[in-house]
Amino acid sequence: MAFVIYGAGAIGGLLGARLFDTDADVRLIARGEHLTALREHGLRVESAEGAWTVPVPAAGSPAEAGVGPGDVVVLAMKSQDTAAALAELRTVAGPGTPVVCVQNGVANERMALRLFENVYAVCVMCPAAHVSPGVVQAHAAPVPGILDLGRYPGSVDDTAREISTAFAKAGFVSEPRADIMRWKYRKLIMNLGNAVGALCGPGDGTQPVLDLVRSEGEAVLAAAGSDVVSEEEDLARRAGILRFPPFEGRAPGGGSSVQSLLRGTGTIESDHLNGEIVLLGRLHGVPAPANELVRQLAVVAAREQLQPGSVPASELLAKLSEA
Template identity: 60%
Template structure:
């Protein structure tokens, strides 16, 4: 059993999982920043679920430098992928080399980055609808099961730590299965997350379904050319079933939509659609629609544009 979970990135997913683990009796410390950190320190973390709202008193710090690494620590990385490498360098200066690093993140680049610095790395296929739009507040939007968090040792294995982590995630109310082929699942999740930039930038309505179909078709073609296996959408759908029942009021949007709504000035698209662009370039597969949506999402973040404000027709016209 982990003696302490260090949740690095206490936003929608990290904050929600940290809060749920804390509720289940685990020792948790959150690493957050800015107004979110200040709110947690002043008023606690407000966890809004289908079961009600709780304010949780969880220790929170601004960086690993404020922590003393200890045997039994487990680090849950939950920041956006563009922040992972800097976070890993900060961790390496503080935590023990053999500390398990668990990538509770979208994309497929985080595990490899972690393995450069730490030998004990685990990937998690994150199915966790959650919202973080207000400092100090996180909202898991599925209830009574808030998330499916299947995991495995990177690059491919199940060991005692993976079994233990799955049990601890289950103790927090999540579904979790250890999987020796976790990256096959994460590449399918990557295909699904190609729609995040579409959700973040394109106006709802006619044309959105076409854009989604095209970005994912490019993704499937690229993975085939690269020889990268992934589970079928049918297998993924069977795993999800009707486990995650979404509730809550108001517009939540993808994690990329939330980045724009909060005006963070950054977005994860380079590690989602950009992963397909990179693989396409490496294997000679054109990826014009993923490249265009990647560039558009970055422009939205850089310029502070409102999410969902690009007409689909104008976006599609730029491809012809």
């Protein structure tokens, strides 16, 4: 089984490096300065366990990566880039190509299934950072993350088991799950706070905002009839697995949306996280004003390349009370 990691940032880069270290056939797809650095120097991985560089092959497109029969394509880009990535992938990959969505949100799998018949959903619990071109960090050690997966929309097959085994061999905790989307919906509720962290920065003052967006999320998913694992189930799954020993040079935490603002990418994933709740709320007649406001403000912050913490939590709460 060969892996083409499409989107070699924090999660994709770390996963690709760990798979490569197990002697798996791995190719990365990246862009810009990151691609140049990968080609010239390899991928440097930093963690509390040390730092190492892997000479994993890197390409700028699926065609250049030579996607072909026998390859598993792992989507690891942000959700706002998925549609364009899939359109490019379909020009070289057959409809039976296994596509694995190692992504936040719950919309990527449906987009992939429109074009590819074998789609796999992964619930990602993997704190990592794309620090600079050619450099990624794993913030958890010795286990870098939890990557449970299942065939979308809901089953387990031999391919799912084989991918899960490969992830486990690479050091991740991974189980094949027929009910994987239940777990991804719980992760979505958690990820509704990503934009809040990006807008307000860390601090106790954000808790009322987090409570608002997440309670809206729970209400909307209930109205939509989405099956969601409980907080208790989720906590039990993660208990004692992810640990965060400090190490020199560790990049700031705060989640993927914070990293988008720190790196000045100009885009942010909020349309596919908070925006998913807004969309489902509109479809099922449940207002989600807190998620809508947070979504809109996060998109503006990304577009204007503001730094995390540009909106004080007190100001955001005041805006929410007016919404």
